[in-house]
Amino acid sequence: MSGTGAGADFTEPTLGYWQALHDGVPAGVADTPPYRFGYPARLPDGRVLVLPLRAVPPGERAVASLIANQASHQVVGALAGHMAALARDLGTELVVGLPTLGLAFAAQVAERLGQTRYAPLGYSAKFWYREELSEPVSSLTSPGGGKRLRVDPNLLPLIEGRRVVIVDDAISTGATACAAVRLLARLGAEVAGIVVAMKQTRAWEEAVAGLAGEGLAVPPVRAVYGCPLFARFPEGWVPVEGTLPDAP
Numbered sequence: 001m002s003g004t005g006a007g008a009d010f011t012e013p014t015l016g017y018w019q020a021l022h023d024g025v026p027a028g029v030a031d032t033p034p035y036r037f038g039y040p041a042r043l044p045d046g047r048v049l050v051l052p053l054r055a056v057p058p059g060e061r062a063v064a065s066l067i068a069n070q071a072s073h074q075v076v077g078a079l080a081g082h083m084a085a086l087a088r089d090l091g092t093e094l095v096v097g098l099p100t101l102g103l104a105f106a107a108q109v110a111e112r113l114g115q116t117r118y119a120p121l122g123y124s125a126k127f128w129y130r131e132e133l134s135e136p137v138s139s140l141t142s143p144g145g146g147k148r149l150r151v152d153p154n155l156l157p158l159i160e161g162r163r164v165v166i167v168d169d170a171i172s173t174g175a176t177a178c179a180a181v182r183l184l185a186r187l188g189a190e191v192a193g194i195v196v197a198m199k200q201t202r203a204w205e206e207a208v209a210g211l212a213g214e215g216l217a218v219p220p221v222r223a224v225y226g227c228p229l230f231a232r233f234p235e236g237w238v239p240v241e242g243t244l245p246d247a248p
Contacts, residue, residue, distance in 0.1 A: 009055045009059055009232065010035075010036045010037055010053065010055075010062075010232070010236050010237055011037065011052070011053060011054060011055050011062070012037045012052065014052045014065070014067070014070070017038070017050060017051065017052045017065075018049070018051075018066065018067065018068075018070060018071035018072065018075050019071070019072045019074075019075065020072065020074065020075070021043070021047040021048065021049055021074065021075060021078055022047060022048040022049075022050070023046075023047060023048070024048060025040045025048055025050075026048070026050065029050050030236070033236070033237070033238045033239055034233055034235040034236030034237055034238050035053060035230070035236050035237045035238075036236040036237070037052065037053060038050040038051060038052055038053065039051045039052075039053055039064040039227060039230075039237075041064065041198070041225040041227060042225060043078070043079075043082060043224060043225060044082055044085075044224065044248075045082075047078075049075065049079075049225070051064040051065055051066060051198075051227065052064070052065050053065070053230060053237050055232070059232065060231065060232050061229055061230065061231060061232070061240075062229075062230040062231075062232065062237050063172070063200055063201065063227065063229060063230070064198070064200065064227035064230075066101075066169055066170055066197060066198050067101065068101040068102075068104035068105065068169045068197070069100070069101060069104050071104075076104055076105065076108070077108065079105065079197045079224055080105045080108035080109050080112065081108075081112060082197075082224040083105055083109050083167065083195050083196070083197060083224060084108075084109045084112035084113055086195050086222040086223075086224070086248050087109060087113060087165045087167075087193065087195045087222070088113065090163075090165055090192040090193045090195075090220075091163060091192060092113070092163050092164055092165040092192045092193070093115075093162045093163050093164065094110075094115065094118065094119055094158065094159065094162045094163070094164045094165075094189075095109050095110035095113065095115060095118040095119070095164070095165055095167050096118065096119045096120075096121060096159070096164045096165070096166050096167065096180065096184065096189075097118050097119070097120045097121065097167050097168075098121055098149075098166060098167065098168040098176055098177070098180055099120070099121055099122050099123050099149075100123070101168070101169035101170075102167050102168035102169050102196075103120055104169065105167050105168075105169060105197065106118045106120065106167045109165075109167050109195070117158075118167075119151075119155050119158055119159055119164075121149055121150065121151055121180060121183070122149075122150050122151075122152075123147050123148065123149065123150065124150070125148075125150055126152070128152075128153065128154075129150055129152065129153065130153055133150060133151050133153060133156075133183075133187070134148040134149060134150040134151075134183070135148060135149045135179040135180070135182050135183040136148055136149075136179065137149045137175055137176050137179040149176065149179045149180060149183055151183065151187065156187060159184065159187050159188070159189050160187060160188040160189065161188055161189070162189050162190070163189075163190045163192050164184060164189045164190065164191055164192065165191075165192050165193050165194070165195055166180050166181070166184070166191060166193070166194045166195070166219070167195050167196070168194070168196045169196060169197050169198065170196050170197060170198040170199070170200045171194065171196045171198075171199055171200065171204045171208075171221060171223070172200040172201065172203060172204060173203055173204055173207060174203070174204030174205070174206075174207030174208050175207065177194050177204065177207075177208065177221070178207050178208060178210075178211060180194075181194075181211055181216060181219065182211075182214070182216065185216055190217075191217065191219045192219065193219045193220045193221070193222060194208075194219050194220070194221045194222070195221075195222050195223070196221070196222070196223045196224075197223065197224050197225070198223055198224065198225060198226070198227060199221070199223040199225075199226040199227070199245040199246075199247060200226075200227055201227065201228060201229040201243045201244075201245065202242070202243055202244075202245045203229075203243075204221070205245075208221060222247075222248040223245070223247045223248055224247065224248070225247050226244060226245035226246060226247040227244070227245075228240060228243040228244035228245075229243040
């Protein structure tokens with residue numbers, strides 16, 4: 001998928017990514033390392049979604065990227081279908097969608113599970129929100145801190161006492177997912193699982209396991225596919241040993 005604007009660090013503009021699913025690895029994309037610009041992620045049905053590789057500052061490492069609100073309807077729909085299949089046996093009564101990109105999947109997952117609505121969490125504070133109904137959060141793509149995960153107080157009757165599944169686009173550091181588990185537990189919900197499109201490396205595993213030390217149940221984490229961390233070599237990006245997560 002390389003083209004105009006491709007950089008020496010083996011990254012390139014992403015306009016053409018996330019638009020199609022392929023029956024196999026398409027021409028111009030490496031099937032094995034080193035990977036130059038795109039990483040072929042295989043879905044449970046055998047199709048391939050090519051993900052752009054993004055260098056993480058200072059540039060010696062990279063991650064595969066999924067920006068769901070820039071993806072085609074076909075890709076989002078297919079991923080949501082697989083996510084619903086992963087959530088089906090969790091016995092959940094309500095899907096809780098995480099901001100921002102998880103909301104691209106939450107409604108479709110809920111619909112496929114036979115639910116008439118879902119509960120969105122957000123970052124912005126409307127004037128009727130309450131500060132005690134929030135949790136601090138940071139993420140790989142927004143590491144500066146200062147964000148808080150929030151729930152509309154009007155949704156409390158929908159969430160309280162319900163068995164819920166958390167839906168997001170990806171899990172990377174685990175910070176957002178863990179903040180959601182903490183918040184939902186304080187709201188009286190039982191978190192049956194976390195379902196994402198992508199497990200991005202294994203960095204999140206320690207954070208999720210650490211919930212047990214806070215007296216919280218550790219939910220299972222399921223994903224349509226997993227991607228490793230990549231190291232830069234002269235020929236391109238090579239997966240770092242031990243960083244490829246299991247899927248689902």
